[in-house]
Amino acid sequence: MNVLLTGAYGRCGTAIIDQLHDEPDYEFTYLDREEPDESSTYGDHDTVVADVADGLAVREAAADQDAMIHLAGYPFTDGTWDDVHQPNIIGVLNALEAAREAELETVVFASSNHVMGMYEAENAPDLYYGSEAPFQLSHEDPVRPDSYYGVSKSFGEDLCRYYVENYEYPKRAHAIRICSVRMPEYDHPYGDAEHGVDDGEYERGSDEYEQQVARMKGMWQSRRDFGHMIDCCLQTDEAGFEIFSGVSDNDRRWYSIENARETIGYEPQDNGEEWDAPPE
Amino acid sequence: MNVLLTGAYGRCGTAIIDQLHDEPDYEFTYLDREEPDESSTYGDHDTVVADVADGLAVREAAADQDAMIHLAGYPFTDGTWDDVHQPNIIGVLNALEAAREAELETVVFASSNHVMGMYEAENAPDLYYGSEAPFQLSHEDPVRPDSYYGVSKSFGEDLCRYYVENYEYPKRAHAIRICSVRMPEYDHPYGDAEHGVDDGEYERGSDEYEQQVARMKGMWQSRRDFGHMIDCCLQTDEAGFEIFSGVSDNDRRWYSIENARETIGYEPQDNGEEWDAPPE
Known part of the structure; x- marks a missing residue:
């Protein structure tokens, strides 16, 4: 299976490379705005160096592919409309147009928990404590975006659904509402420098x-759970549009993993609760 | 109450003018891309002559208003992305930015049944017959757009919600999924020339x-039911974001009017079933 991965060298893209690059089932093409750092693992x-706001470049990269994992986009919730307009709105349109034209079977779209962020904002911080969250957000709950970024991802979900239900290709599109995938050196609930959990911004304790x-x-x-979820999306034979929560089997999660379990056989191995402290 | 009405001279805008222009509660400002036909009722x-894709013009028109009814946009389901991008995507963004900046209490947004159009497409034509539809689509059902137009309206709904839940103004936004409002000369289920029901395209019978x-x-x-629904939206004191189905109390409707009944006191007077034949 030939797979185009956009936004290849970010946190989520590298998780896919780490888990799936050597799998014999897949032949990846990596697309990013820049070449990877020569000193890095990657x-x-x-690398196809291109901006996803460039429709022609995305169409060229999609030719001869079977699937596309579309991660590229502006990733921060403090972005303005101008920050998200080209990379996210036009970017996902270009991705789906390329998938339709090149007759790709499968699109996996990096959506975000921020499509539903107001449910969290309204219930924080109580929501974070206790052994089980008071609700489980699923693909059936109305969207409540918390940012232009969240609105742009909701738009991407709607557009994925529109393409799957109205055109011959892609046959399926899966929107993953990614919760929090970290860099390899901080692959646990204690976070990474970029995200403010353990970077000295907050005094430990x-x-x-x-x-x-x-x-x-x-x-x-x-x-590994994220890579496994992507693998499940690529391997399923079911056609149609689906929304999954991108989250491990955390006891206190408030995003439901039932749809991913039932639809694509997602079987996460990790649970944030197993971490009492950051690794030494 | 000062009310800005965008897209004032279309089918829906003129229904509002016909019902509410003379109401003492309201002082309307009409915005459209063109002056009204001099020979028409209007x-x-x-008229503020402006395109809603022009953010500055919309901001200027919104100053000193209390509410905005945002109807302007590209209205057809056969539109391409380029057809809907500026009028609908950028247009609703400009409307909400203007409402936030000018501290408008209320925004009413002309959404569309085409946000949910695939439910109909999947169940037509059986859905149209019988005394009661097999389902009632509500604000709680996942969106299934049938066109770029439908996607653009879903985007508008999401953006309305984002503004209401994240900024001080507007205090409330109501997205009306308009089903089918007709011109005065065809204000019944037998339709109008533009929409192909009774224009000779189909042989009668x-x-x-x-x-x-x-x-x-x-x-x-x-x-009159549409004008009444708009009146209800403008009169309510409740804050928040809501989605209503814009439809009369038709026996065989498949869009639920419960949320409009309960939230704003919508009491439609008409029912398509009362029409056995077009008027003589």
Whole structure:
């Protein structure tokens, strides 16, 4: 299976490379705005250097592919409309147009928990504590975006559904509402420097620090669980549009993993609750 | 109450003017891309001539208003992305930005049944017949757009919700999934020339004609019911985001009017079933 991966060298893209690059089932083409850092693990990968806002470049990269994993986009919730308009709105349109034209079977779209972020905002911080969350958000709940970024991802979900239900290709599209995938060196609920859990912004042991850790015990998706979820999306024969929560089997998660379990056989191995402390 | 009405001279805008222009509660400002036809009923109305894709023009028109009814946009399901991008995507963004900046209390957004159009497409034509539809689509059902137009309206709904839940203004936004409002001369389920029910495209009495009429008996919203729904939206004190189905109390409707009944006191007076034949 030939698979185009856009946004290949970010946190989520590298999790896919780490888990699936050597799988004999897949032949990946990596697309990113820049070549990978030569000194990194990914330094020797051939890369299509392109911006997903460039429709022609995406169409060229999609030719002869069987599937596309579309991760590229502006990733922050503090973005303005101008930040998300080209990379996210036009980017996902270009991805789906390319998939339709090149007759790709499968599109996997990196959506985000921020499509549903107001459910969290309304219930935080109580939501983060206790052994089980008071609700489980699923693909059937109305969207409540918390940012232009979240709105742009909701738009991408709607567009995926429209393409699957109205055109011959793609046959299936899966929108993953990614909760929190971390870099390899911080692949646990204690986070990474970029995300403010363990970067010195919060004093270790402070209330703010504990709150961030508690949140992450609900939101974390380990890199192997994320890679496994992508693998499940690529392997299924079912046609149609689906929304999955990208999260590990965390006791205190408030995003439901039932649809992913039932539809694509997602079997996460990790649970944020198993981490009492960051590794030494 | 000062009310800005965008897209004032279309089918829906004129229904509002007909019902509410003379109400002492309201002082309307009409915005459209063109002056009204001088020979029309609306020929003597002052008009702000502007395109809603022009953010500055919308902001200027919104100053000193209390509410905005945002109807302007590209209205056809056969539109391409380029057709809907500026008028609908950028248009609703401009409307909400203007509402936030000018501190408008209320936004009413003309969404569309085409946000949910695939439920109909999947169940037509059986859905049109019988005394009661097999399902009632509500604000709680996942969106299934049938066109770029439908996707653009779903985007508008999401953006309305985001603004209401994240900014001080607007205090409330109501997205109305308009089913079928007709011109005054065809204000019944037998339709108008533009929409192919009674324009000679289908021979009267043919299967196609009967099917179109059956559909319209479910989808019609009379001009007085639409005007009344807008009035309810403007009069409510409740804050928040809501989605309503814009449809009369048709026996065979498949869009639920419960949320509008309960939230804003919508009491439609018309029912497509009362029409056995077009008026003489």
